[in-house]
Amino acid sequence: MAYEALDFYDIDSLLSDEERMVRDMVRDWVDEKVIPNIEEACRDGVFPDEWRVDLGEMGILGAPLKGYGCPGLSYIAYGLICQELERGDSGVRSFASVQGSLAMYPIWDFGSEEQKNHYLPRMATGEWVGCFGLTEPDYGSNPGDMITRAEDKGDHYLLNGAKMWITNGTIADLAVVWAKLDGVIRGFIVEKGDPGFTAPEMTGKHSLKASVTSELVFQDCRIPKDRILPDVKGLKGPFSCLNNARFGISWGAVGAAQSCFNSAKEYALSRIQFDHPIASFQLVQNKLAWMLREITKAQLLAYHLGQKKDDGTWIPEHISLAKMNNVDIALEIARMARDIHGANGILDEYPVMRHMANLESVKTYEGTHDIHNLILGRHITGIQAFTREFTE
Amino acid sequence: MTIAVLLKQVPDTTSKISVSGGRVDESAVSKWSMSPYDEYALESALQLKESGGGDVVAITCGPARAAKMLTDAAAVGADSLLHVLVEDLNALDSTQVQAILAAAVSHCSAQVVFCGKQAADTNAGSTGPGVAHLMGASCVTMVSEVASEGDSFTAMRASSGGDQRVAVSAPCLFAFDKGTTELRRPNVRGIMMAKKKVAETLGASDLGVDTSASSVSVDSHSPPPEKPPGQRFEGVDSVAVVVSKLRDEANVI
Amino acid sequence: MDVTVIAESSENGLHPVTAQLVGAAVAIGGAPTVLCAGGWGVEDAVSISGVAKVISVVGDCFGSFDGGAWAEALSSASGGDVIIAAATPAGREIAATIAAIRGIPIVQDVTGLAPGISVTRPIYSGKAIESSTVGTPCAITVRANAFDAAGEDGSAEVSTVNQSADVAVAVREAIAKASERLDVAEADIIISGGRGMGDPANFSHLEEIADIIGAAVGASRAAVDTWDEIPHGMQVGQTGKTVTPSLYIAVGISGAIQHLAGMRTSKYIVAINKDPDAPIFGVADYGIVATWEDALPALKAELGKL
Numbered sequence: 001m002a003y004e005a006l007d008f009y010d011i012d013s014l015l016s017d018e019e020r021m022v023r024d025m026v027r028d029w030v031d032e033k034v035i036p037n038i039e040e041a042c043r044d045g046v047f048p049d050e051w052r053v054d055l056g057e058m059g060i061l062g063a064p065l066k067g068y069g070c071p072g073l074s075y076i077a078y079g080l081i082c083q084e085l086e087r088g089d090s091g092v093r094s095f096a097s098v099q100g101s102l103a104m105y106p107i108w109d110f111g112s113e114e115q116k117n118h119y120l121p122r123m124a125t126g127e128w129v130g131c132f133g134l135t136e137p138d139y140g141s142n143p144g145d146m147i148t149r150a151e152d153k154g155d156h157y158l159l160n161g162a163k164m165w166i167t168n169g170t171i172a173d174l175a176v177v178w179a180k181l182d183g184v185i186r187g188f189i190v191e192k193g194d195p196g197f198t199a200p201e202m203t204g205k206h207s208l209k210a211s212v213t214s215e216l217v218f219q220d221c222r223i224p225k226d227r228i229l230p231d232v233k234g235l236k237g238p239f240s241c242l243n244n245a246r247f248g249i250s251w252g253a254v255g256a257a258q259s260c261f262n263s264a265k266e267y268a269l270s271r272i273q274f275d276h277p278i279a280s281f282q283l284v285q286n287k288l289a290w291m292l293r294e295i296t297k298a299q300l301l302a303y304h305l306g307q308k309k310d311d312g313t314w315i316p317e318h319i320s321l322a323k324m325n326n327v328d329i330a331l332e333i334a335r336m337a338r339d340i341h342g343a344n345g346i347l348d349e350y351p352v353m354r355h356m357a358n359l360e361s362v363k364t365y366e367g368t369h370d371i372h373n374l375i376l377g378r379h380i381t382g383i384q385a386f387t388r389e390f391t392e
Numbered sequence: 393m394t395i396a397v398l399l400k401q402v403p404d405t406t407s408k409i410s411v412s413g414g415r416v417d418e419s420a421v422s423k424w425s426m427s428p429y430d431e432y433a434l435e436s437a438l439q440l441k442e443s444g445g446g447d448v449v450a451i452t453c454g455p456a457r458a459a460k461m462l463t464d465a466a467a468v469g470a471d472s473l474l475h476v477l478v479e480d481l482n483a484l485d486s487t488q489v490q491a492i493l494a495a496a497v498s499h500c501s502a503q504v505v506f507c508g509k510q511a512a513d514t515n516a517g518s519t520g521p522g523v524a525h526l527m528g529a530s531c532v533t534m535v536s537e538v539a540s541e542g543d544s545f546t547a548m549r550a551s552s553g554g555d556q557r558v559a560v561s562a563p564c565l566f567a568f569d570k571g572t573t574e575l576r577r578p579n580v581r582g583i584m585m586a587k588k589k590v591a592e593t594l595g596a597s598d599l600g601v602d603t604s605a606s607s608v609s610v611d612s613h614s615p616p617p618e619k620p621p622g623q624r625f626e627g628v629d630s631v632a633v634v635v636s637k638l639r640d641e642a643n644v645i
Numbered sequence: 646m647d648v649t650v651i652a653e654s655s656e657n658g659l660h661p662v663t664a665q666l667v668g669a670a671v672a673i674g675g676a677p678t679v680l681c682a683g684g685w686g687v688e689d690a691v692s693i694s695g696v697a698k699v700i701s702v703v704g705d706c707f708g709s710f711d712g713g714a715w716a717e718a719l720s721s722a723s724g725g726d727v728i729i730a731a732a733t734p735a736g737r738e739i740a741a742t743i744a745a746i747r748g749i750p751i752v753q754d755v756t757g758l759a760p761g762i763s764v765t766r767p768i769y770s771g772k773a774i775e776s777s778t779v780g781t782p783c784a785i786t787v788r789a790n791a792f793d794a795a796g797e798d799g800s801a802e803v804s805t806v807n808q809s810a811d812v813a814v815a816v817r818e819a820i821a822k823a824s825e826r827l828d829v830a831e832a833d834i835i836i837s838g839g840r841g842m843g844d845p846a847n848f849s850h851l852e853e854i855a856d857i858i859g860a861a862v863g864a865s866r867a868a869v870d871t872w873d874e875i876p877h878g879m880q881v882g883q884t885g886k887t888v889t890p891s892l893y894i895a896v897g898i899s900g901a902i903q904h905l906a907g908m909r910t911s912k913y914i915v916a917i918n919k920d921p922d923a924p925i926f927g928v929a930d931y932g933i934v935a936t937w938e939d940a941l942p943a944l945k946a947e948l949g950k951l
Contacts, residue, residue: 416769
């Protein structure tokens with residue numbers, strides 16, 4: 001049975017032909033390549049290399065960037081790509097988010113002309129994989145106090161420190177690493193094989209099992225002087241990357257929720273208890289109606305945010321709201337869908353438990369749910385509540 | 393060399409079909425797609441172009457919604473697009489459809505035509521042979537691959553006794569069965585290029601085809617007859633009964 | 646009504662569907678003329694009840710298949726207000742070409758006919774039925790087994806027409822049919838085994854039957870998980886392939902909800918299971934309560950007779 005995406009308010013009719021074609025291309029790829037293989041990938045704890053090649057061939061890595069081998073699609077198209085990838089699995093969307101928004105974007109926005117020409121075309125085709133080093137073992141929601149340091153040694157920089165929870169780290173050919181140089185946060189490009197750089201994989205995850213998560217370790221890591229991103233200083237650098245990634249997540253969560261809704265609906269229609277399909281019972285219908293309601297709201301939120309991204313009228317708080325809300329409802333929908341599936345819901349025959357476990361990570365990464373609440377709280381009141389220091 | 397590919401937009405084979413007021417309700421079709429055999433025709437045309445040069449022109453005869461399918465064809469590499477706008481294809485009989493398509497092929501000055509062996513909506517298979525006759529072309533059906541060989545072509549075709557490799561010269565038409573090749577997927581670059589390829593849109597009268605008097609009139613559409621309720625049989629002796637029912641009642645073997 | 650039937654025949658003789666074509670011709674009130682391309686099947690065609698005459702069309706063009714040339718030769722050999730052929734690949738091509746030669750409409754794959762001429766045919770892969778009225782002259786192809794075959798007590802006269810046409814399709818080489826097994830995702834008939842088959846070696850019984858009817862062999866997840874010999878590619882169900890063949894035969898499969906999710910939209914389902922309470926019987930059109938050890942040899946024998 002072909003996948004029929006829930007689209008209660010006909011968002012489809014708002015899309016351009018190009019956006020719809022890109023969406024359909026990714027949707028077909030997910031049906032063909034991801035869904036039949038995702039459980040095996042999760043069991044083995046690998047991101048299949050074939051997917052990297054396919055994503056590059058489709059041309060969707062760094063989709064909203066323009067030039068240097070990147071297509072310059074609309075942000076709505078980029079959102080749709082994320083939505084379809086995450087319908088398959090959050091790990092696949094994470095790969096694309098990290099590559100496009102967190103690794104390619106800072107080079108595209110803050111890199112030198114030489115850096116852009118050298119890295120971006122090969123990253124757009126998937127030949128080179130990138131990762132993004134901001135979070136540290138002791139500094140997650142508070143990246144401003146990061147420990148990782150860079151020292152100017154005249155003809156090179158010397159990096160020391162460690163990053164953690166780095167998607168794609170072990171398989172990456174290059175890392176965009178944020179470190180303090182003379183007390184100021186700067187971006188550096190570290191390549192696989194640079195002396196003093198290792199990227200051991202983190203194991204034991206119950207979530208995002210088909211995605212590679214790593215530590216990045218720098219012990220007197222020497223990098224050439226031309227690897228610093230010249231055009232940005234301070235937290236603005238990493239935060240501008242996160243804005244794009246969070247935007248993608250707000251769409252991706254819709255895809256995961258649609259997948260859970262579909263599975264729950266089909267299951268409820270075919271599961272017979274007390275001689276009737278459980279879909280005919282009021283409590284189950286109530287759950288399905290709630291899912292439809294929340295998915296529809298999340299779609300409208302994502303779509304309107306996409307328009308604002310495309311016309312440049314957005315502020316970071318708009319993205320915080322969409323990321324927070326859409327992941328939150330997707331997680332709740334996954335849990336509810338698991339409930340509708342009864343005991344069968346814990347099996348890998350159905351996508352719901354996998355989405356549920358994935359979304360626990362998605363709720364936490366790229367700004368936790370609570371941090372986004374604080375961002376909105378600051379926006380409303382003008383008072384920041386992240387720290388104990390009172391500032392106006 | 394210009395290769396014309398005849399494409400038809402049909403309800404996706406996974407779509408539900410509902411009937412209301414004695415007609416299939418087209419507005420209830422959730423997804424329209426390129427007819428599957430036509431996809432193989434297009435893929436093979438693109439491969440032939442890549443190996444031997446030339447242009448691929450994608451031609452469809454159908455309502456306005458079919459334009460989307462032509463854009464899909466452009467996204468995977470069709471060079472130009474021709475849309476013969478006919479709002480109600482069901483109102484035309486086979487002679488009219490064939491006359492339109494043969495005129496469209498001639499309009500594109502194509503000597504080589506690829507199409508599906510039948511469309512997934514009517515499953516008829518009249519168009520290929522009919523168009524071939526009208527353009528005075530040799531016709532090969534049940535084709536899985538085509539290669540060019542100087543001025544002529546060789547094709548693999550299925551026949552009851554096994555596959556055959558056959559040779560024909562232009563003008564010729566190949567009607568495709570499902571091929572062994574994997575269909576190409578579009579990519580972002582192709583999709584963005586497709587935006588720039590504008591279809592030439594013509595009416596049947598522009599091609600000199602009269603569509604007024606069809607000699608086939610559709611009286612009604614109806615849902616398929618309900619299947620009889622499940623039947624249960626005990627023991628091995630019932631196998632013969634079930635096999636005869638599969639043949640005579642279900643008509644599936 | 647002057648009706649011409651294009652016999653479905655080959656060097657192996659007359660195909661039995663030809664008697665059904667005559668049955669269809671009689672349904673619209675014609676005593677048909679039967680054309681035998683290449684002269685094949687003439688001996689059997691004359692004894693079909695209701696046939697007015699049989700024309701053996703012989704010519705060089707019938708040496709190998711070229712639908713265009715055959716159609717030209719056959720069309721010249723006889724007239725007819727209505728041309729009837731079988732909805733086989735060759736029948737469809739010949740009839741469509743004759744229709745184009747004569748400038749008459751064609752309706753393919755018809756399953757019902759009445760004078761007038763009213764035709765019914767399945768459209769959208771059988772998801773709807775179309776009824777239409779066709780003016781004469783016209784051409785019609787008829788689906789196999791949709792019409793009762795005419796009897797065998799005829800004694801039509803035979804004439805021979807020498808009629809050839811230019812052959813444009815040259816056969817370079819014939820390639821023996823490879824016995825490659827179909828993939829479940831593409832097959833029109835699937836026979837699947839479950840853990841009830843007892844041992845993966847017993848899937849050979851399913852394969853033998855699949856060879857007879859051109860089916861693919863599938864499996865339930867229980868079978869795939871239990872036996873390494875049964876690859877995941879054969880799995881039908883929630884995490885395997887979702888299939889919609891015309892006929893799905895489930896053998897030794899209990900019918901877990903995950904399996905049903907992958908095959909319940911098959912057009913016809915046959916279940917063979919020794920447990921009369923197995924849920925698979927709930928979706929089966931034809932359920933046979935029997936062990937596979939008893940049922941499969943009988944099934945093989947019956948299908949072999951077709």
